[in-house]
Amino acid sequence: MDIIRKKVNEEIERGWIGSNRECPYHPCHFVNQDCSLCYCPFYPCNDETFGWTLQGRHGPVWNCSDCLFVHRTDVCKFVLSEIDRIGIKDAKDPRMKDVFASAKEKFWKKGKALMVVGATSDAGKSITVAAICRILHNRGYLVAPFKSQNMSLNSKVTRHGAEIAMIQVLQAKAAGITNPDAHMNPILLKPKGDTVSQVMVCGKPFADYDVEGYYNEFVPGPGIGIVKEHVDFLKNRYDCVVMEGAGSPAEINIYDKDIANMRAANIADANVILVVNVEWGGSFAYAIGTIELIPEDDRKRIKGIILNNVRGDTSKLRSGADELERLTGIPVIGIIPHADVVLPSEDSEALRGIRTKGEGKCLIGVIKFPRMANFTDLDPLFLEDVSTVFVEKPEDLEGVDAIVMPGTKNTIADYFWMRKNGIADAIRKLWKRIPIVGICGGYQMMGKTLDDSNGIEAGKKAVYEGLGFFDNITRFSEYSKQIILNEGRLAVGDKGEITGYELHMGISEVNESPLVLIDRFHMDPLQEGSVREDELTFGTYQHGIFDKPAFRKYFLSFIKHDGRPIDAVVTPDYEETLEENLKKLAKVFEDNMDVDKLIDIAGVRE
Numbered sequence: 001m002d003i004i005r006k007k008v009n010e011e012i013e014r015g016w017i018g019s020n021r022e023c024p025y026h027p028c029h030f031v032n033q034d035c036s037l038c039y040c041p042f043y044p045c046n047d048e049t050f051g052w053t054l055q056g057r058h059g060p061v062w063n064c065s066d067c068l069f070v071h072r073t074d075v076c077k078f079v080l081s082e083i084d085r086i087g088i089k090d091a092k093d094p095r096m097k098d099v100f101a102s103a104k105e106k107f108w109k110k111g112k113a114l115m116v117v118g119a120t121s122d123a124g125k126s127i128t129v130a131a132i133c134r135i136l137h138n139r140g141y142l143v144a145p146f147k148s149q150n151m152s153l154n155s156k157v158t159r160h161g162a163e164i165a166m167i168q169v170l171q172a173k174a175a176g177i178t179n180p181d182a183h184m185n186p187i188l189l190k191p192k193g194d195t196v197s198q199v200m201v202c203g204k205p206f207a208d209y210d211v212e213g214y215y216n217e218f219v220p221g222p223g224i225g226i227v228k229e230h231v232d233f234l235k236n237r238y239d240c241v242v243m244e245g246a247g248s249p250a251e252i253n254i255y256d257k258d259i260a261n262m263r264a265a266n267i268a269d270a271n272v273i274l275v276v277n278v279e280w281g282g283s284f285a286y287a288i289g290t291i292e293l294i295p296e297d298d299r300k301r302i303k304g305i306i307l308n309n310v311r312g313d314t315s316k317l318r319s320g321a322d323e324l325e326r327l328t329g330i331p332v333i334g335i336i337p338h339a340d341v342v343l344p345s346e347d348s349e350a351l352r353g354i355r356t357k358g359e360g361k362c363l364i365g366v367i368k369f370p371r372m373a374n375f376t377d378l379d380p381l382f383l384e385d386v387s388t389v390f391v392e393k394p395e396d397l398e399g400v401d402a403i404v405m406p407g408t409k410n411t412i413a414d415y416f417w418m419r420k421n422g423i424a425d426a427i428r429k430l431w432k433r434i435p436i437v438g439i440c441g442g443y444q445m446m447g448k449t450l451d452d453s454n455g456i457e458a459g460k461k462a463v464y465e466g467l468g469f470f471d472n473i474t475r476f477s478e479y480s481k482q483i484i485l486n487e488g489r490l491a492v493g494d495k496g497e498i499t500g501y502e503l504h505m506g507i508s509e510v511n512e513s514p515l516v517l518i519d520r521f522h523m524d525p526l527q528e529g530s531v532r533e534d535e536l537t538f539g540t541y542q543h544g545i546f547d548k549p550a551f552r553k554y555f556l557s558f559i560k561h562d563g564r565p566i567d568a569v570v571t572p573d574y575e576e577t578l579e580e581n582l583k584k585l586a587k588v589f590e591d592n593m594d595v596d597k598l599i600d601i602a603g604v605r606e
Contacts (some may be wrong), residue, residue, distance in 0.1 A: 007039035008091035016080050018073065030142065031146065031176035034056040036080065040070050040089050042100040049108070049236050050130035066181060068142060068237055072473045075107050102267020112603035113146075113270035115244035115301075123277045124308040124336075126167045127343065127585060129244045131455040132602075133175035134586035135595060136240055141604055144184060144238040145171035146268075149246055149260040150229040151189040151197065153373035153409050154344070156543075157501035158182060159487040166344060166376055173240070176583045186230040187223065187259075189214075192409055193371060201226060205481055215257040223259050224267070231268045240604050243270055250293035258297040262298040272301045273333070278317065279309045279337075284324055291328050303601045304333040306593065311338045314592060333601070334593030339457040341581040341588075355396075358387030362559055362566050365391045365400035367423060367442065369414040374503070377439055380546040384556060385566060394426035401566075402435040402559045403427060405442025407543060411474075411506065412457040412464060415445045424467065431469060435536040435558040440504050443529070443539035447472030447508065456505060458529040469537050470530045471511040480507050486520040486542060489550075492531055493557075496550025500542025505578055508541075515540050533558075547574040 012179060020026055020035035027033045044062030045051070051064030082099045116132070118125040127147055136143045150165040157163055162182035172180035182203035187195040192208065199206045199218060209218055234241045249261035249272075265272050274290060276283045287305055294302070304322065314335040321332040358381075366378060368390040378388060388404075390396055405427075408414040418424045427436065438446045446469040455461040456476040466474075484502040489495050491514045498516055498565055515529030515538055529540035536558055545551045549572070559566050599605050 003041050004043055005091040007509055008037075008041045008043075009089070011037055011039060012041070012080070012083055012088065012091070015084075016077055027178050029068055029071055029178055031137070031178070032140075033068070034073040034076045035071070036076040040064065040067075041079065041083070041096055042070070043099055047100075047104070049104075058064040066183070066233075067238060068234060069103075069108065072142070072442060073106070075103055078106065079103050082515065088461060091110065096346060111142075111238045111240055113231065113235060113241045113243055113265075113268035114602040115243040115245060115261075115265045115268070115270040115272045117249040117265075117272055117274055117275060118281070119248065119276045119290045120280065121247050123275045125244050125341070126171070127276055128275050128306060129176040129242050129272075129309065129587070130171045130343075130582060131170055131586050131589035132242050132598065134582055135590055135598070136242070136602065136604065137174070137176040138586070139599075141239040142237075143175040143242060144177060144234045145180075145244065146183075146231055146234055146241045146266045147173060147185050147244040147246065147260070148231070148315040149187040149189065149223075150185050150247070151191065152159075153371070153407075154376050155188060155190070155374065155503060157483055157503065158203060159485060160203075161483050161485065163200055163483050163503055164188060164203055166374070167244075170344060170578070170582075171244070173578065174586070175242075175569055183230045183233045186226050190409055191371070191414060198409075202230075203483070206594070211606060215254060217258050219259055219277050219419055224237050224263075227259050227264055228267050231264070235268070240602050241268065242602075243268060249291065250290045253292055255295075262301070263397075265301050266298070270301065271303045271603065273304045273306060274302055274330075274599075275306045275308050278307050278310050278510075279311060283307060284320055287324060288327060291297075291330070302330055304597065305330055306330060306334040306336060308334075308336045309338050310335060331594075331597065333597045334589065336592050339585050341585045342379075342382070342577060343581050343585070344379050344578075356387060356389050358382045360385035360387045362386045362402070362556070363400050364388045364402045364404055365397050366404045366406060367391050367427075369408045369441070370417055371414050373409050374440070374543045375406055377406060377543050377546060378404065380552060380577075383572070383574070383577060386556075391423060392421075394422040395421070397426050397430065400430075400434065401561050402555075403430065403437070405436070405438040405445060407440035407442060407503070409458055411439075411441040411444045411476075412450055412452055414441065414467070415450065415464070418445070422602065428467065431467075431537070432535045434560075435538065436469070436553060437538040437540075437555060439501070439539075439545065440541055443541060444474040444504075444506055444508065444537050445539070446470050446530075449473040450496065451475040456480075459558075468531070469535070470539060472530060472539075473509040474506045475509070476506045480505050482507070482541070486518045488503040488516050488525060488528075490554060491517045491529075492533065493554035494550065496548065497550055497552070498542065498545055498548050500544045500547075502538070502541045504525075504541060516542060516545070549573065 006342035050067040128311040152165045155167045164185040168185040187201040246260035447466045448468045450464040482502045514527035514529040517525035
């Protein structure tokens, strides 16, 4: 407390500075934040609108790490002017409570919620939410994405070590939020096979449920309360929470048990926008059918329709849009052309029916595990002269210049799938001839032993022989779930910077030279991964390792196409590419929709 008070006193003496872009941590919360009160003068305010008490090692601690109130310019200027007017010189002055009360009364109000639902799966809900987040952010609103329930094997790790869906991380980036958190995706379903999913709550494993158990036990039990708690949390901190639905909001067989669509809208008191994918055909029927199947009380929440993903002249849909408005009484607020942007896909549905991707001359074979997870790890490769073929049978590996074995939700089940269909033998024949990299579950398979003596992965207690490319042993146990966000550098090549995150069951005993060195606070770097350069074999637990240019350049340097080395282009950090494409996406939406009407529907206009 003494350190905090000293820092606050320095801030009081210094006065208003605005955004401190010279700070190495800027922006630590959100783009365009005000840094004048980096250390809050009201700590601990003990106001549960902004924080909560948690149990620390030495007793209760007031946690307001997610509070953004004092990082808004109007709040900062008011607080500092009041402190100056009253003559406060020290943060422990009891009159500081009065300043806090005045600031809260003048500037705080509970945020609004806006929900985007789709007439079908893959209607474009995710990118619509991202576009809306960026449009509102550009107008100075503090915005957060939210998806009450997501089913995806593409996930990322937050700064607090929570696992949330990758698409909510992307949407948070669109909203200008530097550090997304588990409140933005409180329920994440990770399919494990058949009808069973691991349910993650607030980014941590909660329990495994089959479909019946999930809808009959989890949803009416903790599920509804979880949605309410976290959407309220965000509404207390942001001007607008832009919510994404899941699938269709009109699934009449589970409507009364669905907490991802209209019930979530009711909980959040959100107006709703319906998005329809025109490219699929039948879009007007999809729109009208969806609206008609939704009960009348919920239907009243739908305030706008967006016709999305139009290829060709959008004006040709205007007459149809006018008739849709007449039939439904709901305005069409946007007719959005196909946006040619490079953004990650939410889940493996995006790969359905796709055998190849990319246009580069270097061909990389990607093992398409039945339970493939975090396949967006591959996206940065397409910044290079690379194309991929998704390998589902041994002959798909013919002619590839390198192999990537990606992550999987169930290492042993997918390893046996690969052995059974002959892909494992085909990979062994290519070992030491072309570069092979394994990420997470793919890396585990490359070891000599997969020890499932506890029956965690395969459902029966056994020890299995791996591919044997590395002298590593991976052991699975009930307590081996790793959810870690990392930064570091390569231990090989030019020792360039890497970022990554770990999401895996199993702990590996590694007996190889490390591939990367993970930075640890005031400690020696942690060795991670495995490498045998002379055997062209690489492995790591780091999802996202291709995001930075260093590892892309290093890995591609070992690839030969038509017998000759390929030139690895030094391309941008993948985050920069995402940012440029989010700008492009937002402009496409903004140029083709009624933004004033959008703001009215969102309810954020003063």
